[in-house]
Amino acid sequence: MISHYLKLVSGVLRSQLAYRTAFIVDVITVGMSNALEFVAFALAFAGFGHIGGWSLWQVAFSWGLSEAAFGTMDMIFSGFDPARFAQHIKRGTFDQFLLRPVGLVTQIFASDFALRRLGRVAQGLAIFALANAGAGVIWTPAKLAYLPLVFVGAVAFYGALFVFGATLCFWSTEGLEIVNLFTYGGTTMASYPMHIYTDVVRRLFTFVVPTALMIYYPALFFFDLPDPTGLPKIAQYLAPLVGFGVLTLALVSWRVGVYKYQGTGS
């Protein structure tokens, strides 16, 4: 399974690197466009002072973490990117995957690996690194051990959203843009202290789509801040568990979708 994946992905990567100049421009563009969003926020921030009690560097901490996790996910799970996957359903090319003697999930994972997202990962990590100078996090062994788990959990969680989105394609390829609200909207939302949003929206993104559990609540733990939303302390430690839990759920729903799939008949 792994060896199939590596073989298929290396082909995908070779084809992406064929147009070297376009690739480099893409990496820089993707990185810059996300970084500039932070630059715009930071420049405007100077005129205000704080946001929901957080300093610019505390925002940068969660911003960088969320962006780096999302960018990493966007590379690994790009085969499941709903916008791309919908094309396989519409054109009937999904049927080709079903005929090949390699596991379906492996093939979809290997069907694309958007290396240009490296730019997004790099800017996320850069903002995160900068943040650490100013956010005043007092690192303890527990926090250092928890950080990679939060990162991996967030990657799994964002990946689950892509898999759910791709699964929806088995029912309808119309109006898929709505998934963006949870993927791109979710990661943008998690970049800021989430207590600034109205209760309804914050609860929706905590209990239904648990984006807040991935970045915001762990950030409270890293900053040693009291929880202004009044959830039990355990909410700050759930990121890896919930991340992989939701991913498992997404892959199960994907399986149901595949069974249900009948093709476009073309």
Added chain:
Amino acid sequence: MLTTLLAVARQALNRQLVYRAANLAGLVTNAFFGFLRASVLIALFAAKTAPRVGGLDLRAAVTYTGVAQALIVWVALWGWWDLIDAIKTGDIASDLQRPLSVFWYWCAQDAGRAVAQLVMRSLPIMAVYAVLFPLALPRDVVQWIGFGTAIVMAWLLCFAWRFLYSLAGFWLTDATSIGRAAAFLMTFLSGFLMPVGFFPPWAQTLMLLTPFPSFINTPIEIFVNVATGPHMLALLAIQAFWIVVLITLAHVVLYAGLRRLTMEGG
């Protein structure tokens, strides 16, 4: 020739109206991102004792995010790939056989697209905003007329810019990356991410040297009554100036590109 262009515009409009589900999903996503931006500004203003930042009070700032979200589809801020694709596939050759100017033919198409988006996206977004937040509206007929003029010029200006960067396709095999770079330049410098007035003075000066604030910041400053009287007229004159510059530039580059195209016999 004008009637032909009008017919072209009407066709493009009808084509857009077909995608109802996609438009509804896009509307919800635009409104949601608007809600996020508004929440961030509300939280920032809560940290501030002075009622105004960059000429905007909280109500005007929230309105700013609403009009900005409504303008995305009107000016096609996220970019536009039709012309790049036409050059890549060689379909541009058939445009040359029409007894119409290439620039104005594409412009008429884009006008139809913009009007369709205005009806299906921009106006509904403003309606959603009006329900969620108290809005700052143009205070009298003069402001409304100024705003109407400003958005028409903003669209034409943005079209000329999109047309211009798409022409890179004549020289590069994959101009999509150039298009992406051009699109992010536009989102940052136009005041879409944050109102231009929120930036420190040096950044504002740099931004105002480019045509981009005329795309987004100008119409909105007129809408929320920050730009009135002679100030408004000056901003409209700047828009008109950039229209002349970009349309002239677009024609020069277009003819250079076409000469190259025929030389290759394509």
